[in-house]
Amino acid sequence: MKNKIALVTGGTSGIGKEIVKELLDKECIVITCYHDNDDAANETKEEFNNDNLFIIKCDISNEKEVIDMFNIIKDKYGHIDYLVNNAGMFIDDFIKDFNIDNFRKVIDTNLIGKVMCTKYAYPIMSDGGAIVNISSHLGVVPCTESPAYCAAAAGIINFTKATALEYAERKIRANSICPAFTPTPLSLKGWKQEEIDQKLKDTPLCRFATPEDTAKLCLFLLSDDASFITGENIWLNGGRLNN
Numbered sequence: 001m002k003n004k005i006a007l008v009t010g011g012t013s014g015i016g017k018e019i020v021k022e023l024l025d026k027e028c029i030v031i032t033c034y035h036d037n038d039d040a041a042n043e044t045k046e047e048f049n050n051d052n053l054f055i056i057k058c059d060i061s062n063e064k065e066v067i068d069m070f071n072i073i074k075d076k077y078g079h080i081d082y083l084v085n086n087a088g089m090f091i092d093d094f095i096k097d098f099n100i101d102n103f104r105k106v107i108d109t110n111l112i113g114k115v116m117c118t119k120y121a122y123p124i125m126s127d128g129g130a131i132v133n134i135s136s137h138l139g140v141v142p143c144t145e146s147p148a149y150c151a152a153a154a155g156i157i158n159f160t161k162a163t164a165l166e167y168a169e170r171k172i173r174a175n176s177i178c179p180a181f182t183p184t185p186l187s188l189k190g191w192k193q194e195e196i197d198q199k200l201k202d203t204p205l206c207r208f209a210t211p212e213d214t215a216k217l218c219l220f221l222l223s224d225d226a227s228f229i230t231g232e233n234i235w236l237n238g239g240r241l242n243n
């Protein structure tokens with residue numbers, strides 16, 4: 001993976017930050033973007049202190065900003081080898097109470113944002129490149145009070161398969177990962193403590209997923225070790241198969 005160029009969206013926190021770390025450890029050149037938390041972006045830059053890391057502020061739900069980001073990447077690096085569509089957000093409510101603008105915000109970020117990055121990456125992706133989309137456990141098994149998040153995550157799984165079919169003409173692979181609950185700023189904001197305790201009880205392997213679990217699987221799927229795997233969705237859940 002040395003010297004491969006990767007774009008990881010949402011790499012200034014949680015799961016994305018760990019993916020950035022592991023790619024830098026493999027001596028990749030890593031570009032990442034974030035939405036509005038400048039402090040987290042500055043901390044990430046300082047913490048990694050690595051010339052191979054380039055951080056861009058870009059709202060992936062905004063098409064113009066996505067186009068601008070890919071133009072910047074093209075001018076600076078010429079191409080990318082890997083795309084990790086990780087950035088996401090969480091707004092919860094019951095369907096009957098959901099503010100429709102908020103529902104759209106979740107779909108625009110968690111689904112359309114990943115779609116736009118996949119579209120605009122295509123012209124600058126090297127043949128034989130790889131895409132990993134971070135979906136969610138909730139894309140396979142829904143829960144109450146997160147209908148927008150569940151819908152976007154489910155959409156990503158099949159969008160990944162459609163991408164795999166279309167991009168195979170240039171040997172670009174696309175796979176998705178569905179991590180179960182992983183303690184990060186996103187999930188800790190989204191769930192009450194009693195719900196978190198229940199998730200642990202429901203997990204046969206008796207622990208939560210970690211950002212490292214997802215990052216290690218992501219790096220495997222990007223690597224040549226996974227060169228015949230495309231259109232696959234991998235559920236990363238410690239055995240929580242039915243809820």
Ligand SMILES: NC(=O)c1ccc[n+]([C@@H]2O[C@H](COP(=O)([O-])OP(=O)(O)OC[C@H]3O[C@@H](n4cnc5c(N)ncnc54)[C@H](OP(=O)(O)O)[C@@H]3O)[C@@H](O)[C@H]2O)c1
Nearest residue numbers: 010012013014015035036037059060088181182184186187
């Ligand atoms: N944590 C879990 O339990 C869990 C489980 C399954 C799947 N996932 C998925 O894993 C991914 C990462 O989640 P996480 O828990 O690591 O979240 P996190 O810690 O909140 O980090 C989210 C990252 O995405 C960025 N981001 C959010 N909205 C964005 C936008 N519109 N444009 C660009 N960047 C944006 C954030 O930047 P700012 O900080 O600037 O907003 C941040 O860097 C998400 O797709 C999530 O759905 C998480």
